[in-house]
Amino acid sequence: MIQMVGFDGDDTLWRSQEFYDQAQLDFEAIIARYIDLDVAGLRATLLATERGNLAQYGYGVKGMILSMVEAAIDLTGGRIESRDIRTIMDMGKDLLVHPVELLPGIAQAVEDVSRRYRVVLITKGDLFHQERKVAQCGLTAFQRIEIVSEKDVGTYRRLLQEFEVQPEAFAMVGNSMKSDIAPVVELGGWxxxxxxxxxxxxxxxxxxxxxxxxxxxxxxxxxxxxxDRMTSAR
Structure with missing residues (x-):
């Protein structure tokens, strides 16, 4: 039987990615004043920069903004003006204080699940930003709240040991196959x-x-x- 259910935070409990996507568009509009975006391959360059910086900056707004500044300098050959750097930094500050917007029906869903199972929140990203989202989301059913730097097999194994639950009795709810689902399944969970x-x-x-x-x-x-389907499939 499933004994514990984990919930992801960003884009599972509350809206997130579209705000990052809008920041991406705003960033492109800034860089377009300096270079031809089609020729430069800006999105691929920024993604590569973000991936390269994950080990140093981690996930979240701060890492994205620092990567944007780095990519802007590289793409423009250092020609980007300080006022545009300031605009990029301000974009990050706006994202960090954006109001938390729960997804439709998720508050009731978490409450319903908590009546049948132990529920925990497992989210990754910048500690201060995620703590702020958790505090503002209004969800109180979670028995544990874990903010981690990465969601991989090692992280889930450690958490499940701390929770004292076997992987086969754990199910994770999330929007990312890579971070929320695949590592848990690899351990024998759902x-x-x-x-x-x-x-x-x-x-x-x-x-x-x-x-x-x-x-x-x-x-x-x-x-x-x-x-219920998972329980019946066992």
């Missing part, structure tokens, strides 16, 4: 995949099916049903 309309390219994991241990849902109101 995944409820709730895709979001916008996903960062780094989080994509094409053609992953989870070997029958993943149930995809099209909304928060289907999470409970997915957990």
């Amino acid at each position: 995944g409820v995949y709730m895709p979001y309309h916008a996903t960062w390219e780094h989080e994509l994991l094409p053609e992953y099916d989870g070997g029958g241990r993943v149930v995809e849902v099209d909304g928060a109101d289907r999470i409970g049903e997915a957990l």
Whole structure:
């Protein structure tokens, strides 16, 4: 039987990626004043810069903004003006204080699930930013809240040991196959995949099916049903 259910934060409980996507468009508008974006391959350059910086900056707004500044300097050959650097920095500050907006139906879904299972929140990113989101989201059913720097097999193994729950009795709800689902399934757990309309390219994991241990849902109101399917499949 499933004993514990984990929930991801960004784009599972609350909106996130579209704000980053808008920052990406604003960044492109700035850089377009200096170079031809089609020729420069800005998006590929920025993604490569962000990936290269993950080990130093981690995930989240601060890492993205620092990577934008680095990519802007490289792409423009150092010609970018200080006022545009300031604009990029201000974009980051705006993102850090953006109000938390819960996804439709998720508050009720978390409450319903908590009546049947132990529930925990496992989210990754900048500590201060994630703590702020958790404090503002208004969700109080979680028995544990874990903010981690990475979501991989090692992280989930450590957390499940701390939670004193076996992997086969744990299900993770999230929008990222790469971070929320695949590592848990590799350990022998279960995944409820709730895709979001916008996903960062780094989080994509094409053609992953989870070997029958993943149930995809099209909304928060289907999470409970997915957990029931997992229980009946055992």
